[in-house]
Amino acid sequence: MPNSNMNAKRLLLLTVVCLTIGVTEAPAQGFLNKLKKKGMKIIKDAVPNPVKDVTGAASNPERVVNRAKNRATSGNASQSGDSRRTRAQATNRVATGQRREVIPAKKQITIKLYRGLGPSTWEGRKTQHTPKPPMQCPKQPDWSTSLPFPNEMDNATLAEECAMINKWVEDGKPSCEPVLVRREQINDEISARHHALDKAVEYLLSDLDNEDGYFEAAEPLEDDFFKHAMQSDLTPLYPGLNEKTVEYFKGIDRKTKEVTVRVYEGNSAYENKMHIGEMWFNLNFSERTATLERLDNDESVGKDYTVPSTVRYAGCVFRVTKIGGSAFQGMKMRSVTLSPGLKAIGTHAFYETSISEINIPSTVTMIDSHAFGANPALKRIVLPNSVKTIGRGVFSGCTGLTEAVLPNRVETMENTVFWGCKSLTSVTLPQNLTELEEATFRDCTSLTHVDLPQSVAVIKENAFCNTAMTSVPLTESLKEIRSGAFEDCNRLTSVSLPSRVALDMWAFKNCKSLRKAAIGVQYKDIPDDVYMMFIGCPFAQKPLTKMPACVTFNE
Numbered sequence: 001m002p003n004s005n006m007n008a009k010r011l012l013l014l015t016v017v018c019l020t021i022g023v024t025e026a027p028a029q030g031f032l033n034k035l036k037k038k039g040m041k042i043i044k045d046a047v048p049n050p051v052k053d054v055t056g057a058a059s060n061p062e063r064v065v066n067r068a069k070n071r072a073t074s075g076n077a078s079q080s081g082d083s084r085r086t087r088a089q090a091t092n093r094v095a096t097g098q099r100r101e102v103i104p105a106k107k108q109i110t111i112k113l114y115r116g117l118g119p120s121t122w123e124g125r126k127t128q129h130t131p132k133p134p135m136q137c138p139k140q141p142d143w144s145t146s147l148p149f150p151n152e153m154d155n156a157t158l159a160e161e162c163a164m165i166n167k168w169v170e171d172g173k174p175s176c177e178p179v180l181v182r183r184e185q186i187n188d189e190i191s192a193r194h195h196a197l198d199k200a201v202e203y204l205l206s207d208l209d210n211e212d213g214y215f216e217a218a219e220p221l222e223d224d225f226f227k228h229a230m231q232s233d234l235t236p237l238y239p240g241l242n243e244k245t246v247e248y249f250k251g252i253d254r255k256t257k258e259v260t261v262r263v264y265e266g267n268s269a270y271e272n273k274m275h276i277g278e279m280w281f282n283l284n285f286s287e288r289t290a291t292l293e294r295l296d297n298d299e300s301v302g303k304d305y306t307v308p309s310t311v312r313y314a315g316c317v318f319r320v321t322k323i324g325g326s327a328f329q330g331m332k333m334r335s336v337t338l339s340p341g342l343k344a345i346g347t348h349a350f351y352e353t354s355i356s357e358i359n360i361p362s363t364v365t366m367i368d369s370h371a372f373g374a375n376p377a378l379k380r381i382v383l384p385n386s387v388k389t390i391g392r393g394v395f396s397g398c399t400g401l402t403e404a405v406l407p408n409r410v411e412t413m414e415n416t417v418f419w420g421c422k423s424l425t426s427v428t429l430p431q432n433l434t435e436l437e438e439a440t441f442r443d444c445t446s447l448t449h450v451d452l453p454q455s456v457a458v459i460k461e462n463a464f465c466n467t468a469m470t471s472v473p474l475t476e477s478l479k480e481i482r483s484g485a486f487e488d489c490n491r492l493t494s495v496s497l498p499s500r501v502a503l504d505m506w507a508f509k510n511c512k513s514l515r516k517a518a519i520g521v522q523y524k525d526i527p528d529d530v531y532m533m534f535i536g537c538p539f540a541q542k543p544l545t546k547m548p549a550c551v552t553f554n555e
Helices: 002-024 029-046 049-059 061-074 087-095 137-145 155-170 177-205 224-230 235-240 243-250 527-533
Strands: 106-112 258-264 273-276 279-284 289-295 304-307 310-313 316-323 335-338 380-382 403-405 426-428 494-496 516-520 551-554
Touching: 137 177, 155 177, 155 235, 177 224, 177 235, 177 243, 273 310, 279 310, 279 316
Parallel strands: 289 316, 304 335, 380 403, 403 426, 494 516, 516 551
Antiparallel strands: 106 258, 273 279, 279 289, 310 316
16 A cells, blocks of 8 residues: 555656646657656556556557466466466466467667668669650650669669659649659658658667666667668758758768667567568467568578478467468579468469479468469479469469469469460369459460360450460350450461350450351341451451351351
8 A cells, every 4th residue: 555655646746747847848858768768667556457457458459368368268276366477387377288478588689770670671772763754644654664663762763753753743744643653652652761760760869778677679670661761872861851860870880880779589679570590470479370471582592491380489389371472572592392281372472583393282272362473483383182262363474384283172263373374385274163264374375275174154354365275165164255265366267166155245356367167146147246256357357247158157
């Protein structure tokens, strides 16, 4: 009771001091920082335990949920004495099969400031002169797509383009959507870098003494925008920075400056992230799972990687169940070995890499969009029977891919899966497909034949556009061939389709060698429809006034 009264008095005194400072507008930032930390401890001591539980839940819900689960499973073995569990009790819970709470250790490390915390970045380094937009709006899309992404650009290039494009718009010059979108992207990137640098310096200049047990991790130094900015000379960004930020950076050597910062045991400012070698993992404390989030890209050339099946953190084991989005994107490693237990491969996970082969564990159920796209070295892929979902464009742009085997258990196969696989000659499709999605084999210029599952009822738009198909694959269930499905298939010489198959306009557009067609009798008296189906073919070079002799009809 005396302690409670003492804390209440200290809290009252602190409130009076804060109000006095607010009235006088005292500028002493260092004093305020110390006062803040002292106040945190006083308030923590003064607030009753039930209130602490509520405020703790608001600030760290995941930890509170974990605690609640532990309490729920531990029973009421100890109803007297201190209710808090000791580490010995936690160890006993583990021994009896109950999960312990994940409590990462805290520490200090010294880092190169320009590298920041977290994965190293290759972004923020590209230097070039951005040309002015074309005066003609139709030419502006090509101008926009030829430019690097704003996050790739160094500070000087970014600031130069920002000034140029803002003046262009303000002067009333032609500013169609590509220019306006680019302007927004550039301004957003430069604004984010300004904010990140200001927050980082605010952290670095703050009073981080730990006399009251107050812990403040270096989150601003793990911000991607901070790391983008730190890759090049900061002078071009000075006009948008706080005075203290400019003063700080003028007083250091950006490339050599080292700082000591506070982190959790995984070498991250975030308690649910950890670093092993060049790999960074994001941890799910409640499920005890880990996602390989990113790698240190600068260190990947010619390397062999093995993704572990488990990682250990804060005395707990986490199962690695996912390769995160863009985890290996753009990396020039030699090989990657995936361990059993993996369940998902995220979007763009291996996009634009240089691997020639990869063995996917039989535990994987989902491969997200463009996961292996734009990889010219990949020659052959066999997906395990466990895979149920194949995202769009998973192998698109794999120009060296010659063979692909997809399992029968696939439940979802999205569009453009093999778009642009110019060397593909052999493919095995899931036997339960009911639709062949849009542009599945578009621009597969070596593909001459595909055995479609008999369950396929619809061949969707551009599915076989610009392939080397010599015949139309028919199935017992086929009912519809959609627009552009066989457009530019110049090795097709004849087509024979049963009457049940409906054709959309442009289904066989520009098939230069197609000289004979047998289609459903329902089109017998509609030459305009036949013209639109076969527009650009030898017998449909111009609108038809009567039915060509080479077109016949099946009952």
